[in-house]
Amino acid sequence: MAGKTLYDKLWDEHLVDEQPDGTALIYIDRHLLHEVTSPQAFEGMRMAGREPWRRLANLATPDHNVPTTKKERLGGIAAISDPTSRLQVQTLNDNCADFEIRQFSMNDDRQGIVHVIGPEQAITQPGMTVVCGDSHTSTHGALGALAQGIGTTEVEHALITQCLVQKKMKNMLVSVNGICAEGVTAKDIVLYIIGRIGTAGGTGHTIEFGGEAIRALSMEGRMTVCNMAIEAGARAGLIGVDDKTIEYMQGKPFSPEGTFWDSAVTAWRKLISDKDSIFDRVVEIDGTAITPQVTWGTSPEMVAGINGRTPTCDEMTTEAEKTALKNALAYMGLQEGQKIIDITLDRVFIGSCTNSRIEDLRAAAAVVKGYKVASSLKQALVVPGSGPVKQQAEAEGLDQVFEEAGFEWRQPGCSMCLAMNDDKLGEGEHCASTSNRNFEGRQGFGGRTHLVSPAMAAAAAVAGHFVDIQSWRYK
Amino acid sequence: MEIFQKHTGRVAPMDRINVDTDLIIPKQFLKSIKRSGFGVNLFDPIRYLDEGQPDTDNSNRPINADFPLNQKRYKDATILLARKNFGCGSSREHAPWALLDYGFRVIIAPSFADIFFTNCLKNGLLPVVLSEEQVEQLFDELAEKQGYSLQVDLEEEKIILPDDTDMHFSLDPFQRHCLLNGLDQIAITLEKSDKIKEYEKQRSRSHPWLFADVSGHI
């Protein structure tokens, strides 16, 4: 018999019940909640007179709507100027109080983007099943956890039953072989993968990322990769546990301690795909061929290397693809065959659950150090992913490096990643963004998003257009 | 959940691949804490020419006349014909809520994003997967004929075309059963409470840190 993949193992360990047709009940170890996708779930629970199954399995934090300016933030919920945002954050507060759900509230030191704070606090751990009403829950898969985004009805289901009704997905392995060149980051790797397999490439599958280039990434880099598994169509992304994983978990606020730590580590060590396990699909990627990536279109699969160009209609095979290309270029205000380095920028955003961790901020700060943001830019924004990231960055003086260069240094939250608060693009504006989605209007009505790594975004902020970070002169 | 058995209705086209959830219902409308009222802002960025805002009157906004749902021939459509990877992007259930609130009961496409597909089923909105060729055929027929309608029979798992030919589709048996009977999945799961408790008992023995640490610290 063939061995088990990591996904097989996580699935089997959490199986509460399985019907002959494969419909299964999967136990959920950790449930994260935020203000946007939870109100209707709490309301449903209330109306049906139901209660949470295991309160302590849940943790909530407001992140999507919270203001990121100090002035608005320090006044607490009452100071949120947008009344609908205020109501949503207040509703999360009230629901958590009513149902006794733990919350890192807006001005708690530990508050932040839900996918940043989970691993940071060890609220999410290897071997866990994790759900959240948010598609980027796939991020936590970097720890070797089965982490999936769910809709609001499933949020209610998970709250009340601590389970999820599911059928097993297929197994897919994306192996990135070889060592990437200097300047090529986790973000470039995952954008390159999506460019290769497409935004529906992983649909119906759980993607495990493996290979030398993935092993070489730090835990934070691995989170960046798994974060965007959903952009490749996969509900969950996974990376097997190794020494880096275990080292990362050590001493975190909610890590197991004492004998629990020892037994946890023993269990975590097994969280890798067996050598003889069989994947339904395997994609091999040559890591040495990856260059810094920039998206030029309105879907993450519309991506090119920094020294590349936008495609031309002749390169498209189907009519639907041609139409999609034309629409995307029209929306983005770009031409067929246009050089990526010729794209000029109006704003730069460094943040989001993809790239707002300390390592990301260090990389961006190293690039801008001693430089100034181009005068043609309207705004350059750095939004740390969490309170602890912000504190660490300030302790290292990164906030000063950014501010001296002309960046704004903000309070933690989702911010311009989806522009639910005041941080947004104007119509027609181009933005180099370290976030994960370049959909039409994602960062503001008519806004034009280019997804890049933190270092690439930082260099673009200085130059006013995209530049190859591989030839950057660090000061 | 609303029962879904059979449905007959007019079809409207959404002739675009990779329609994402930001396009179906943009973020500014997600600030609502209700499940209803999203229909007027369904496909807001391409349905209107200006930027929509929550809690505003949409009746005076400039309309994109090229957008099918604004055209008389697709008025009152309840079936949406779409392209591959429909519903990609976020997990926002506001997307199926908006489609339902507008009046759609069925979405036909060659493929759907996983989370969106699940969210539809939980709300009595039927996602139907047909082959690329079948979808192409429907797009052609829809373009040719005014008032084009289809019959969708979930029990039989088939779509009946105006010329009485049919196309088969299949849906996961459990999900189909829930839709046909309008079942509350939470209630079904709660019937298995004993199994869940038993799992927890065993698991807290073999993996105690999963249960102990959080209660100790938070």
Ligand code: SF4
């Ligand atoms: S940072 Fe962006 S992608 Fe991540 S959770 Fe927030 S809104 Fe979603």
